[in-house]
Amino acid sequence: MKKLFIVLGMHRSATSLTAGILSSYGMYAGREEDLLEATIDNQKGFFENKNVFLLDELIWCENGVYSSSDISEKINLINNTKYSYEIENIIQSLLGNSANEQDIFIKDPRMCITEPVWRKEIQKCGLEENIIVVFRHPFEVARSLQKRDNMNFIYALKLWFYYNLSILYCIADSGIPVLVLNHENYFNEKSKQISKLENFIQYSGVNNKASDFVDISLRHNVAGSIDKPVSSGLENMVFELYRYLIALSDSSNVIISKNELKQYESYLEKMACTSYDYGQEDMVHMMDKDTKERIKKVWCTYQLYNKREILILKFKDFFKKYKAESIYIYGNGTLTEVLVPVLNGAGISIKKIIDKSQKGYIEDLQNAEAQTYILNTVVNYGDSVSEDLCKYFKPKFILDIYNLLNKLLKIV
Secondary structure, X not given: OOEEEEEEOOOOOOHHHHHHHHHHOOOEOOOHHHEOOOOOOOOOOOOOEHHHHHHHHHHHHHOOOXXXXXXXXXXXXXXXXXXXXXXXXXXXXXXXXXXXXXXXXXXXXXXXXXXXXXXXHXXXXXXXXXXXXXXXXXXXXXXXXXXHHOOOHHHHHHHHHHHXXXXXXXXXXXXXXXXXXXXXXXXXXXXXXXXXXXHHHOOOOOOOOHHHHOOHHHOOOOHHHOOOOOOHHHHHHHHHHHHHHHHHHOOOOOOOOHHHHHHHHHHHHHXXXXXXXXXXXXXXXXXXXXXXXXXHHHHXXXXXXXXXXXXXXXXXXXXXXXXXXXXXXXXXXXXXXXXHHHHHHOOOEEEEEEOOOOOOHHHHHHOOOOOOEEEEOOHHHOHHHHHXXXXXXXXXXXXXXXXXXXXXXXXX
């Protein structure tokens, strides 16, 4: 039976390192064009499949989770989804594009929350699911998020707790083979750590590339150098879970029951309603809950990426019908990035991408040619953007990408 390995871990916890090592053993994560590109934060690559993370974002939004920095006092919020068909398609695509004897793997931090939903479809596809959990010292993760995302350090500790507890609830009473890896051991006991991973995936050959992924020069924010005052109440709760994870990483047979986790769940409930940052508010979410229409942006991004060939034909027919050969795009970011290849494929000329975050965008719109279509991609802020466009540019045809995609895909 073919195996599917899922790498679970909090952001900034060596999940990319672990996924890279799995890749070096010949495991398959997707076509090269479907994998996230390396960045300065992850120079050796993320090994994350775009189809997976886009769908996980959609599942999150469907269940009321609007940001990767959202914390809920409840655990295992996401148990059902209407996207079972899409999950199965992704798994079948991985199976279809991989070699006969090649195991596959998925790595996406969002799956710390969504894994139970994927599990149902994995079983339907006849795959043996295995989970590899990677955790890192909470202070190191918090400092890394503070530097990269300007996140409140105390809030980041709570986020560390939430993600890791969510992982434990995913694997508790599941009967799924589980390996727990301590980030620290990649650097202190590299050979032993890699051997542990090889034993779990049942690799019996020789692979000199695996150790190359462990680059000490890329290790930052070491716990011993982090001097951040944290209230004893929060520190005790966080480090109790951290010690529990260390104990699991020392075990050769990881078995967890949900009853063991009840105390940690009570800690989470306390964290969710208490500020530990010396009178300051540490529970400010990275995204205002009023922007719940973000689900529109996520939905559009998913459709443009996964139904590209269909939409190229649909766009071509639509603009031919309305005799429009060129278009202005209003917006920026991920949604615009996935839209441009579709429009190019449909042979539609893009006059200009007008970026609202840049100075001079009003002048750009004022200078747009009369009777030219403006395609609005800033859909996650609701009607306010379209109203703003109409206020200044009444003679233009303004299309909302969300409404347009709904129209184009309704008969698909």
